[in-house]
Amino acid sequence: xxxxxxxxxxxxxxxxxxxxxxxxxxxxxxxxxxxxxxxxxxxxxxxxxxxxxxxxxxxxxxxxxxxxxxxxxxxxxxxxxxxxxxxxxxxxxxxxxxxxxxxxxxxxxxxxxxxxxxxxxxxxxxxxxxxxxxxxxxxxxxxxxxxxxxxxxxxxxxxxxxxxxxxxxxxxxxxxxxxxxxxxxxxxxxxxxxxxxxxxxxxxxxxxxxxxxxxxxxxxxxxxxxxxxxxxxxxxxxxxxxxxxxxxxxxxxxxxxxxxxxxxxxxxxxxxxxxxxxxxxxxxxxxxxxxxx
Amino acid sequence: xxxxxxxxxxxxxxxxxxxxxxxxxxxxxxxxxxxxxxxxxxxxxxxxxxxxxxxxxxxxxxxxxxxxxxxxxxxxxxxxxxxxxxxxxxxxxxxxxxxxxxxxxxxxxxxxxxxxxxxxxxxxxxxxxxxxxxxxxxxxxxxxxxxxxxxxxxxxxxxxxxxxxxxxxxxxxxxxxxxxxxxxxxxxxxxxxxxxxxxxxxxxxxxxxxxxxxxxxxx
Numbered sequence: 001x002x003x004x005x006x007x008x009x010x011x012x013x014x015x016x017x018x019x020x021x022x023x024x025x026x027x028x029x030x031x032x033x034x035x036x037x038x039x040x041x042x043x044x045x046x047x048x049x050x051x052x053x054x055x056x057x058x059x060x061x062x063x064x065x066x067x068x069x070x071x072x073x074x075x076x077x078x079x080x081x082x083x084x085x086x087x088x089x090x091x092x093x094x095x096x097x098x099x100x101x102x103x104x105x106x107x108x109x110x111x112x113x114x115x116x117x118x119x120x121x122x123x124x125x126x127x128x129x130x131x132x133x134x135x136x137x138x139x140x141x142x143x144x145x146x147x148x149x150x151x152x153x154x155x156x157x158x159x160x161x162x163x164x165x166x167x168x169x170x171x172x173x174x175x176x177x178x179x180x181x182x183x184x185x186x187x188x189x190x191x192x193x194x195x196x197x198x199x200x201x202x203x204x205x206x207x208x209x210x211x212x213x214x215x216x217x218x219x220x221x222x223x224x225x226x227x228x229x230x231x232x233x234x235x236x237x238x239x240x241x242x243x244x245x246x247x248x249x250x251x252x253x254x255x256x257x258x259x260x261x262x263x264x265x266x267x268x269x270x271x272x273x274x275x276x277x278x279x280x281x282x283x284x285x286x287x288x289x290x291x292x293x
Numbered sequence: 294x295x296x297x298x299x300x301x302x303x304x305x306x307x308x309x310x311x312x313x314x315x316x317x318x319x320x321x322x323x324x325x326x327x328x329x330x331x332x333x334x335x336x337x338x339x340x341x342x343x344x345x346x347x348x349x350x351x352x353x354x355x356x357x358x359x360x361x362x363x364x365x366x367x368x369x370x371x372x373x374x375x376x377x378x379x380x381x382x383x384x385x386x387x388x389x390x391x392x393x394x395x396x397x398x399x400x401x402x403x404x405x406x407x408x409x410x411x412x413x414x415x416x417x418x419x420x421x422x423x424x425x426x427x428x429x430x431x432x433x434x435x436x437x438x439x440x441x442x443x444x445x446x447x448x449x450x451x452x453x454x455x456x457x458x459x460x461x462x463x464x465x466x467x468x469x470x471x472x473x474x475x476x477x478x479x480x481x482x483x484x485x486x487x488x489x490x491x492x493x494x495x496x497x498x499x500x501x502x503x504x505x506x507x508x509x510x511x512x
Binding site (some may be wrong): 160181206 | 465
């Protein structure tokens, strides 16, 4: 089973440093669906998305790989707000909302810049921004807010799930947590804007990288007509939406830990009672060290 | 190339945004004002629970971290439980009371869960103390204290996460701190502040959290 960065899994022929708005695809369905955001908050995925889980394993074997996983999501968010807000004006939203969305954009850009710098310091190559397709989110303020809600809640859950991979590096872990909290603040705000509870559960549910991939995949588009696809050594470089082959990567965790941690973590998303159950079962779940092993 | 300490870099990145957020000192000052001089004076003699876990900055084991978190969760849970007995829906804007109830329930769930886990680990869970939040019958002051508590909670968890050794516990703590951040965002907004004042949270050491929380703890 191959291990690659989530970025290359989602976008095998990612061109360098360019961003293009893609054509409308099925992601519009996701973008408009408050239901998805709710499922994200509950750390549960519809069966349709589960079937899209990746065959290949998201690389979280080193701190730089984990940060690249985070950077992949931050690129997605930063691009969304940067390009999306260009097309809106203050009057498209209720009072104060446009300004707050601008703040969120600035935060995501700051996350991208910081992660790029840190990954570089660690001696690794930061992933580049890809091409994304946010459906009708850039045309309709309501769709924009719904997609923002999905992205932010997914981001929170991704960080919650990935923090454990940085457990051996105190500084990186703390740094990731300082981003995580801000994503949660964004998510709270956007939930409310979308008419949902800002804090639907007593404990936020984590998402595994494969679950995050399943959610993020529809937002990624392959390089059109092969342009920028010449470096796609592992991917198709073709047209159309990148297809993530099926079968789960839960075995990533099992193969390393021999535990049923993912199942337990999944329970954390099921409100307070579920969280208590999950926590009460923490014993015996010892992941193998994620680095230097 | 030797990587620079991450905190250094992150702090640099946030430096220019800090002017727009309430500083740690600001929170402290605000809390102290709200808690009132009497509470502050009492706190000099109190806060022993915090001192045990915080002043030495010894979060040497997962149990220490969990009890540190539980100490804060007790503070929050009591704050909302008592406060929402004091105030009613009419004391706040529409929908606010229901959201405060949800927050109250979350904090109670955090207390119950942390207590369970600590017990299962063979530890002695810290108990609820006596607190003086100083808001009297002022609903606006209540919301201001809530804001201070929630933001401090985020900072405390962010600072303490690194002391956890068990990945499952870290994930659970991550799930809790995210909810605290959601609360903080909401309460910032309610109090007329920016819900997300900076691109990065500022983690606090146990000692710094002690400094903020002590005025609330009577016994």
